Amino acid sequence: MTKQIVYILLSFLFIGNLSAQQTPAPKQTTDYSIVGATAHIGNGKLIENSLIVFSNGKITYVGKANTAAQKGTIITAKGKHIYPGLIAANTSLGLAEIDAVRATRDFDEVGAYLPHIRSIIAYNAESKIIETMRPNGVLMGQITPRGGIISGTSSIVQFDAWNWEDALIKENDAIHVNWPQSFSRGRWWLGEDPALKPNKNYGKSVKEIKEYFINAKNYLSGKRAPKNIPFEALQNVINGTEKVFVHVSGKKSIVDVINTFKSVDLKNIVLVNADGAEKVANLLKTNNIPVIIERSHRLPNSEDEDYDLPYRKAKILVDKGILVGLGMNGGMERMSARNLPFYAGTYAAYGLGKEEALKLITSNNAKILGINDKVGTLEVGKDATLFISEGDALDMRTNIVTNAFIQGRKLSLETHQTKLWKRYSNKYKNQ
Numbered sequence: 001m002t003k004q005i006v007y008i009l010l011s012f013l014f015i016g017n018l019s020a021q022q023t024p025a026p027k028q029t030t031d032y033s034i035v036g037a038t039a040h041i042g043n044g045k046l047i048e049n050s051l052i053v054f055s056n057g058k059i060t061y062v063g064k065a066n067t068a069a070q071k072g073t074i075i076t077a078k079g080k081h082i083y084p085g086l087i088a089a090n091t092s093l094g095l096a097e098i099d100a101v102r103a104t105r106d107f108d109e110v111g112a113y114l115p116h117i118r119s120i121i122a123y124n125a126e127s128k129i130i131e132t133m134r135p136n137g138v139l140m141g142q143i144t145p146r147g148g149i150i151s152g153t154s155s156i157v158q159f160d161a162w163n164w165e166d167a168l169i170k171e172n173d174a175i176h177v178n179w180p181q182s183f184s185r186g187r188w189w190l191g192e193d194p195a196l197k198p199n200k201n202y203g204k205s206v207k208e209i210k211e212y213f214i215n216a217k218n219y220l221s222g223k224r225a226p227k228n229i230p231f232e233a234l235q236n237v238i239n240g241t242e243k244v245f246v247h248v249s250g251k252k253s254i255v256d257v258i259n260t261f262k263s264v265d266l267k268n269i270v271l272v273n274a275d276g277a278e279k280v281a282n283l284l285k286t287n288n289i290p291v292i293i294e295r296s297h298r299l300p301n302s303e304d305e306d307y308d309l310p311y312r313k314a315k316i317l318v319d320k321g322i323l324v325g326l327g328m329n330g331g332m333e334r335m336s337a338r339n340l341p342f343y344a345g346t347y348a349a350y351g352l353g354k355e356e357a358l359k360l361i362t363s364n365n366a367k368i369l370g371i372n373d374k375v376g377t378l379e380v381g382k383d384a385t386l387f388i389s390e391g392d393a394l395d396m397r398t399n400i401v402t403n404a405f406i407q408g409r410k411l412s413l414e415t416h417q418t419k420l421w422k423r424y425s426n427k428y429k430n431q
Helices: 002-019 202-220 251-263 277-286 309-319 333-352 354-360 363-369 416-429
Strands: 032-035 038-040 050-055 058-064 073-076 081-084 086-091 138-143 150-158 168-178 183-185 196-198 243-249 269-275 291-293 324-326 386-389 401-406
Touching: 038 050, 086 333, 086 363, 138 168, 138 333, 168 363, 202 251, 243 251, 251 269, 251 277, 269 277, 277 291, 277 309, 291 309, 309 324, 309 333, 309 354, 324 333, 324 354, 324 363, 333 354, 354 363
Parallel strands: 032 073, 038 081, 086 138, 168 243, 243 269, 269 291, 291 324
Antiparallel strands: 032 050, 050 058, 081 386, 138 150, 150 168, 183 196, 386 401
C-alpha cells in the first residue's frame, strides 16, 4: 500500500512537471548582433538591411548592417523583420486563469472606491495564458484591475519572470476610474424596458466621484484623522506623478470627465475605451489627453454608427493629433491579448498605415504608460526587448516569430499550445 501511494504521488509530480511553466530565461551574458533584417524602429521609421546589437540587456547599436560593429553571437535575419516588443495596455493578464473558477479570478475586489488595491501583488507570472503572448511578440503589459468605481492601481510587467517582483517594469503607474454611463438599459430580467434611456443616477454618481477626490485632497493637505488608507493611496495622483486612467464611453461623459477633473485640479488623465472620442477630438487635443482605444475587431456601439467606424477610429484620432494607444478590454480579453498585433493590423488596413499602427502598441503605449525611457522603440540605451518575425508582425498569416528577447534574455517560444500542435502534427504525418 505504501509503495502504491508513493507511485501515485510521483505520477502526480511527473504530470505537474510536464504542464508547468517553462523556466524564465537567464540574464544575458553574451552579446547578440542581429544582421540583415528590416528594422521597424517603433517610431514610424524603417531601416532596411539593419544591424541591431545588444549587450547586458541594453541595445548598443542600431543602424545599417556594418561588419565592424558586429559582436558576440550573430543572428542572420536577412529577409526577416525585427520589432520592439509589443505592449498590451489595459489588460487583466495574470489576474485570472479560468473564468469559470472564482478562486482564479483576482481582477475585481469587493467595494466601490479602491485606489489602495494594487493589482501587481495578485499577478501570476506563471499563468499559462501569459506564455501564449510571446510567440506573437507581445512581451509586456499593463496589468489592470476591474470593477467598482475606482478599481485600483495598475502596474507594468514583462512576460518572462519567476514572480511579480521580477516581472516589474513600472510599479503603480496609474489608478483606474470607471466613469458612470450617462445612458443605461433597463434590467429586462426584472421586467424593465431594455431600451436605452438617460441614466437618472448619472449626475449623482459624477458628484460622488468629484467629492471623493476633493475629500482625498483635503485629507492629504493635513486633515489626516482618522487614518484613511484609500485616500493615502491617492497621494501620487494628487501631486501629479501618477496618472488617472478613466474608463469612459459617450460624448457627454467624456466632456464631463474633462470638466470634473479640471475642477479638482487633476490634469494627468488618460481616457480608456473612449467610445465617441472622435466627436470631441478637438477638446482632447486642446487638453493634451491621450486615449487608449478598444481593439478593432468588434461591432459598432450604436445603430447610427458607420459599420466600419471601429476599424477607422484610430485613423480619425491620430489625424487630429491625439496620442493613441491600443488596449485589451472586453470579452475573452486575456486569451485574446495574443492577437494584439492583428488588431493593430486592422487599424493599419483602414487608413492608418503599418508603421503608424505599429506605434499604437509600441512607442505610443510606452509614452502613455510612462515607460518610453526603457522600451517602445529600437534605440540605443533602451532595453533589448524585441523579436524577429519571418514576415509582417501585424499580419496573422506572416507573423511567425523565430526569436524573442526580453531585456536581452533569449526566450523560449514553446507553449502548451505549440506542444499540442507538434504532437498532433506528428500523429497525422505518420499516418
